[in-house]
Amino acid sequence: MNFCYASHKAVDEYKEAKALGVDTVPVLVGPVTYLLLSKPAKGVDKSFSLLSLLPKVLAVYKEVVDDLKAAGASWIQFDEPTLVTDLDSHQLQAFTAAYSDLASNLSGLNVLVETYFADIPAEAFKTLTALSGVTAFGFDLIRGTKTLDLIKGGFPSGKHLFAGVVDGRNIWANDLCCSLNTLNALEGIVGKDKLVVSTSCSLLHTAVDLVNETKLDNEIKSWLAFAAQKIVEVNALANAMCGKKDEAFFSSNASALASRKSSPRVTNEGVQKAAAALKGSDHRRATNVSTRLDAQQKKLNLPVLPTTTIGSFPQTVELRRVRREYKANKISEEEYVKSITEEIRKVVVLQEELDIDVMVHGEPERNDMVEYFGEQLSGFAFTVNGWVQSYGSRCVKPPIIYGDVSRPKPMTVFWSSTAQGMTKRPMKGMLTGPVTILNWSFVRNDQPRSETCYQIALAIKDEVEDLEKAAITVIQIDEAALREGLPLRKSEQAHYLDWAVHSFRITNVGVQDTTQIHTHMCYSNFNDIIHSIIDMDADVITIENSRSDEKLLSVFREGVKYGAGIGPGVYDIHSPRIPSTEEMAERINKMLAVLETHILWVNPDCGLKTRKYTEVKPALENMVAATKTRTVQVKQVSDLAGEREIHEFFSFSGEIEHIEIQRESGKLKTAFVTFKDPKALEIALLLSGATIVDQIVSITPVENYAPKCEMQEVRMVEHAVNIPPSENVPPNTEVENVGQTNGRMYISRAQDVVTSVLAKGSAIRQDAMNKAKAFDEKHQLTANASAKVISFDKKVGLTEKLTVGISVVNEKVKSVDQRLHVSDKTMAAVIAAERKLNSTGSAVKTSRYVTAGTSWLNGAFGKVAKAGQVAGTKTREKFHMAVSNLTAKEPPMVV
Numbered sequence: 092m093n094f095c096y097a098s099h100k101a102v103d104e105y106k107e108a109k110a111l112g113v114d115t116v117p118v119l120v121g122p123v124t125y126l127l128l129s130k131p132a133k134g135v136d137k138s139f140s141l142l143s144l145l146p147k148v149l150a151v152y153k154e155v156v157d158d159l160k161a162a163g164a165s166w167i168q169f170d171e172p173t174l175v176t177d178l179d180s181h182q183l184q185a186f187t188a189a190y191s192d193l194a195s196n197l198s199g200l201n202v203l204v205e206t207y208f209a210d211i212p213a214e215a216f217k218t219l220t221a222l223s224g225v226t227a228f229g230f231d232l233i234r235g236t237k238t239l240d241l242i243k244g245g246f247p248s249g250k251h252l253f254a255g256v257v258d259g260r261n262i263w264a265n266d267l268c269c270s271l272n273t274l275n276a277l278e279g280i281v282g283k284d285k286l287v288v289s290t291s292c293s294l295l296h297t298a299v300d301l302v303n304e305t306k307l308d309n310e311i312k313s314w315l316a317f318a319a320q321k322i323v324e325v326n327a328l329a330n331a332m333c334g335k336k337d338e339a340f341f342s343s344n345a346s347a348l349a350s351r352k353s354s355p356r357v358t359n360e361g362v363q364k365a366a367a368a369l370k371g372s373d374h375r376r377a378t379n380v381s382t383r384l385d386a387q388q389k390k391l392n393l394p395v396l397p398t399t400t401i402g403s404f405p406q407t408v409e410l411r412r413v414r415r416e417y418k419a420n421k422i423s424e425e426e427y428v429k430s431i432t433e434e435i436r437k438v439v440v441l442q443e444e445l446d447i448d449v450m451v452h453g454e455p456e457r458n459d460m461v462e463y464f465g466e467q468l469s470g471f472a473f474t475v476n477g478w479v480q481s482y483g484s485r486c487v488k489p490p491i492i493y494g495d496v497s498r499p500k501p502m503t504v505f506w507s508s509t510a511q512g513m514t515k516r517p518m519k520g521m522l523t524g525p526v527t528i529l530n531w532s533f534v535r536n537d538q539p540r541s542e543t544c545y546q547i548a549l550a551i552k553d554e555v556e557d558l559e560k561a562a563i564t565v566i567q568i569d570e571a572a573l574r575e576g577l578p579l580r581k582s583e584q585a586h587y588l589d590w591a592v593h594s595f596r597i598t599n600v601g602v603q604d605t606t607q608i609h610t611h612m613c614y615s616n617f618n619d620i621i622h623s624i625i626d627m628d629a630d631v632i633t634i635e636n637s638r639s640d641e642k643l644l645s646v647f648r649e650g651v652k653y654g655a656g657i658g659p660g661v662y663d664i665h666s667p668r669i670p671s672t673e674e675m676a677e678r679i680n681k682m683l684a685v686l687e688t689h690i691l692w693v694n695p696d697c698g699l700k701t702r703k704y705t706e707v708k709p710a711l712e713n714m715v716a717a718t719k720t721r722t723v724q725v726k727q728v729s730d731l732a733g734e735r736e737i738h739e740f741f742s743f744s745g746e747i748e749h750i751e752i753q754r755e756s757g758k759l760k761t762a763f764v765t766f767k768d769p770k771a772l773e774i775a776l777l778l779s780g781a782t783i784v785d786q787i788v789s790i791t792p793v794e795n796y797a798p799k800c801e802m803q804e805v806r807m808v809e810h811a812v813n814i815p816p817s818e819n820v821p822p823n824t825e826v827e828n829v830g831q832t833n834g835r836m837y838i839s840r841a842q843d844v845v846t847s848v849l850a851k852g853s854a855i856r857q858d859a860m861n862k863a864k865a866f867d868e869k870h871q872l873t874a875n876a877s878a879k880v881i882s883f884d885k886k887v888g889l890t891e892k893l894t895v896g897i898s899v900v901n902e903k904v905k906s907v908d909q910r911l912h913v914s915d916k917t918m919a920a921v922i923a924a925e926r927k928l929n930s931t932g933s934a935v936k937t938s939r940y941v942t943a944g945t946s947w948l949n950g951a952f953g954k955v956a957k958a959g960q961v962a963g964t965k966t967r968e969k970f971h972m973a974v975s976n977l978t979a980k981e982p983p984m985v986v
């Protein structure tokens with residue numbers, strides 16, 4: 092990796108200002124922070140040390156410093172905010188090395204190293220204040236209150252102290268009197284001519300100028316200071332330190348502060364009490380997530396790999412015009428409601444065309460997911476021009492939380508109900524969660540953030556419950572910014588996560604089991620907080636995954652158990668690129684390698700509001716297609732298994748169209764099995780981990796599979812196995828569509844498939860059986876089988892068909908058994924494979940779960956037997972042996 096002096100921006104802008112008569116302080120990201128906040132490129136070894144690049148980076152810094160010096164700069168500022176994070180001694184040494192290397196280039200300049208956003212740890216303070224070539228140190232004294240003690244404990248003489256006493260990240264007027272006290276104390280330590288009054292950090296994070304606010308009332312306005320006002324405050328403080336105190340300014344500041352403190356608009360006792368009552372106790376839904384998911388599935392009847400989107404659909408120019416004109420009273424409420432309703436209808440129709448399973452209304456009535464709620468909650472004020480850059484050219488107007496928060500009336504129920512009225516499919520109610528509202532607002536600084544968050548949680552809780560009353564059965568509570576509020580220092584993180592996750596849980600603690608709570612998270616690496624995410628106890632989470640290079644999946648690979656629904660985004664919405672079906676199917680495959688089929692959801696990475704319809708339509712079309720693959724890839728296929736065995740193994744899952752076997756020299760074979768109907772896939776995937784002949788195979792879906800021209804051969808196989816097409820149907824397909832509103836639901840009993848496979852003498856691994864059991868339970872096929880049969884029977888006279896279905900299975904087993912003479916070779920291999928399994932998995936095998944699984948299987952076999960269609964005794968023996976092998980503590984005996 093080489094670095095070069097590619098941009099002359101810092102120097103050019105310095106010169107430009109100078110030409111206008113302003114001598115500025117050029118600001119550069121410090122070299123160590125630059126490296127510590129970088130990420131190694133894809134494919135670079137994890138052990139690579141970014142700091143090893145320091146000499147190369149410093150060479151470029153030297154060139155820039157020389158240029159700035161030549162241009163006449165007298166000060167230069169390096170931002171090294173990583174100094175407030177948890178650094179080890181090796182990282183701290185890098186600062187010492189970097190600045191001593193730069194020292195000769197820096198000589199003759201005033202050099203400021205700035206830190207901000209938190210307290211600086213004592214060790215880092217020691218390192219920083221000993222840096223050679225540096226003449227000034229800057230600290231955030233708003234978020235870093237403990238830093239003051241370090242400075243009091245010793246500050247190098249002759250150096251400047253930049254005291255960040257005016258909050259650069261908020262919009263509140265400074266407490267000038269308090270700041271003055273701090274500055275006086277500091278002056279006693281560093282001396283009059285070495286103290287510089289400053290903001291706590293850059294002003295990038297605050298709104299620009301209060302004079303642009305035409306709609307804020309004067310009382311609230313008097314409590315605020317945007318960037319322009321903050322500079323006035325810094326000046327006033329500096330003047331006061333120089334004996335030129337503007338008494339009028341200081342006294343109007345004091346009275347504004349007093350009015351804020353005592354204003355009845357700030358305090359709402361009812362809210363204070365309700366929030367106080369929450370603390371100290373825990374709030375959790377009464378039942379666990381798997382019980383809830385079962386209850387929800389009964390109601391929602393979702394297919395495997397359900398598809399959804401994150402909420403917003405494209406925000407068109409027209410849509411923005413409608414909102415703008417409504418706000419400006421240029422169009423009537425009636426016209427506005429009509430326009431928005433039409434937009435929702437468009438989005439609903441599109442999703443139905445695309446065959447999205449869980450719908451959204453598209454959020455056309457919202458300018459922004461936080462501001463929209465801020466505008467409707469008490470205790471919030473909002474600006475007309477308080478824009479803050481979010482990323483690139485995208486901006487947001489964070490609302491201002493000035494008082495206790497409450498919800499005067501429902502905020503989203505009208506639009507959600509309108510949207511639900513347009514479709515039979517579930518329509519997600521769409522809310523922003525308390526932590527995200529908090530983290531993306533300007534928050535009051537007169538009480539702990541946690542307190543404010545609990546208040547918002549109560550307001551959102553009311554909204555959740557009103558949505559539920561309005562028959563909205565899926566409610567998404569976005570917590571996009573949960574990770575963003577995490578304190579930089581590890582020691583403070585647990586406390587934050589505790590109240591943040593608790594606040595989220597409060598919002599939905601009151602809903603029924605059948606109401607499915609979703610959440611969405613983005614913009615971060617979640618691996619280090621995965622346990623907190625699990626603790627949020629949402630039923631389904633859709634989560635950023637595609638931009639972070641699928642790092643998220645590594646936590647599941649490392650064994651973290653996630654039993655709730657999860658939709659790691661299959662494509663990045665921050666780019667106009669339209670991903671192909673193949674690419675998204677590949678992502679789904681990677682997810683299926685670490686997550687169970689029944690918990691996986693398929694969705695984009697984030698909301699679609701920044702995209703165009705020309706991008707969104709094809710992207711979602713491809714996404715839905717990626718969930719409907721008809722081909723599975725079978726890895727680790729034994730040399731002993733030919734097409735016949737593979738066909739036999741999969742024929743119980745559904746009608747097979749095509750089998751292709753590939754072999755790379757020196758490796759086990761891979762087979763591609765294409766079914767006639769994509770629905771057969773779910774059953775086939777259940778068999779992953781089962782044994783074909785003597786090898787445990789892994790089965791994953793593949794997308795856009797193009798069969799090689801071997802159809803001839805396949806037909807021959809079909810012929811050899813001699814299963815007539817009419818028979819070659821998955822068991823119990825007869826019940827398909829009966830009682831189902833969703834045509835995609837595939838009613839086939841995993842139980843039957845597993846029973847059949849076992850009956851043939853094939854081994855099946857424990858987790859495959861558990862998966863099959865979960866599948867059955869999810870679709871209520873075992874528990875309610877008889878009840879269902881009766882009611883179906885009444886409707887369509889099904890008993891006969893069902894019996895036929897079972898007999899087909901048994902006939903098939905019998906004929907396969909007879910024709911193929913499930914060979915001794917196979918049985919010996921099965922037993923060998925079982926031995927392998929037993930030696931590694933005996934603990935699992937004796938668990939209660941296994942026992943339950945066995946009786947489930949025995950029950951299935953018993954049913955088949957009772958139906959009077961018992962296969963040969965040999966089959967029965969093999970079945971029992973296979974089952975007992977599954978549960979045996981000792982390696983099974985050869986019989």
Ligand SMILES: Nc1nc2c(c(=O)[nH]1)N[C@@H](CNc1ccc(C(=O)N[C@@H](CCC(=O)N[C@@H](CCC(=O)N[C@@H](CCC(=O)O)C(=O)O)C(=O)O)C(=O)O)cc1)CN2
Pocket residue numbers: 406411414415457458459460461462481482484485486487488489531701
């Ligand atoms: N609060 C918040 N923070 C967040 C996110 C978020 O969604 N919300 N997401 C992340 C960032 N993602 C973002 C994605 C998109 C936009 C975005 O589209 N912003 C819009 C503005 C949003 C807005 O409020 N628009 C208003 C109207 C804006 C306005 O007043 N426009 C003027 C003129 C400006 C113009 O359109 O040229 C006008 O219409 O007269 C509306 O849509 O109703 C933009 O930059 O263009 C912002 C952030 C992180 N932080």
